[in-house]
Amino acid sequence: MQLVRHRRGISGIEASILAITIVIVAAALAFVVLNMGFSTTQKAKTTISAGLGEASSTIQVDGTIFGSGHVSAAKLNYTAVPIKIASGGDSVNLDDATAAVKYLSNSISYDNIYAGTLTTTTQDNDDGTADGQWLSLEEASESAKDEGYISDDPFEADGSSFPATTKAYVYWTVNDNNNEILDQGEHAVLAIAYASADRPAALDKVRAEILIPTGAALTIERQVPLITNEVINMN
Structure with a gap:
């Protein structure tokens, strides 16, 4: 008796949707990371400027x-x-x-x-x-x-x-x-x-x-x- 094996594959459109989803998520994460970096840089700049202002006499x-x-x-x-x-x-x-x-x-x-x-x-x-x-x-x-x-x-x-x-x-x-x-x-x-x-x-x-x-x-x-x-x- 011959055994019949059933295999399921992912169609091309499903693969494309998954790839697009991964790209969108990665882009969103990258934006969040970059935004946090810019925010941290700006805060550091503000802190340094304020510190210099307090350290120097007007x-x-x-x-x-x-x-x-x-x-x-x-x-x-x-x-x-x-x-x-x-x-x-x-x-x-x-x-x-x-x-x-x-x-x-x-x-x-x-x-x-x-x-x-x-x-x-x-x-x-x-x-x-x-x-x-x-x-x-x-x-x-x-x-x-x-x-x-x-x-x-x-x-x-x-x-x-x-x-x-x-x-x-x-x-x-x-x-x-x-x-x-x-x-x-x-x-x-x-x-x-x-x-x-x-x-x-x-x-x-x-x-x-x-x-x-x-x-x-x-x-x-x-x-x-x-x-x-x-x-x-x-x-």
């Missing part, structure tokens, strides 16, 4: 750091640091709600002495207009007292009047838009007015850190030279 020292000295007492009444936006940096909000100034010396340490910025409302020019710019530290000190940032003006009473507490504030020497944001092209000064007991003497080290919302803090550290003049070059 503001920088703009010229000579100087002090206002009391010669007979051989101590500083003021330290003034000119600042501006670093090349390629973004604008910085210097409002006291977003910025801070930490101060340290040989004998004291304050987490935040920042009172805020002087604006157009605190200084009038000779013609009665206000442009938010100050020609000197002495003018800014008068405005700071009027604004309530410092209790007493060190330039008054022949240099024998001092704030009750050490305070820092910012005033503009070049101000384009009269607000509290330091923009490219604008120039400002961080002024530190010392309380009588906090005034640094010759050879003391003073250190200030300007903490801003984005970017690294700007750190300034100087050793006080001999105080033989009322204006002291601290560079």
Whole structure:
């Protein structure tokens, strides 16, 4: 007796459908993999850019750091640091709600002495207009007292009047838009007015850190030279 064997085969159209299905699935998987790769690359780029932005300081020292000295007492009444936006940096909000100034010396340490910025409302020019710019530290000190940032003006009473507490504030020497944001092209000064007991003497080290919302803090550290003049070059 002859055995009959039945064999089943796959027709050409079934094979084609299967091949097309495999190709579609492979293409879909490849798209998913590539999309994940692009997404990961973009996230990495964003993270690196953000990290570089946080690691670099947006503001920088703009010229000579100087002090206002009391010669007979051989101590500083003021330290003034000119600042501006670093090349390629973004604008910085210097409002006291977003910025801070930490101060340290040989004998004291304050987490935040920042009172805020002087604006157009605190200084009038000779013609009665206000442009938010100050020609000197002495003018800014008068405005700071009027604004309530410092209790007493060190330039008054022949240099024998001092704030009750050490305070820092910012005033503009070049101000384009009269607000509290330091923009490219604008120039400002961080002024530190010392309380009588906090005034640094010759050879003391003073250190200030300007903490801003984005970017690294700007750190300034100087050793006080001999105080033989009322204006002291601290560079």
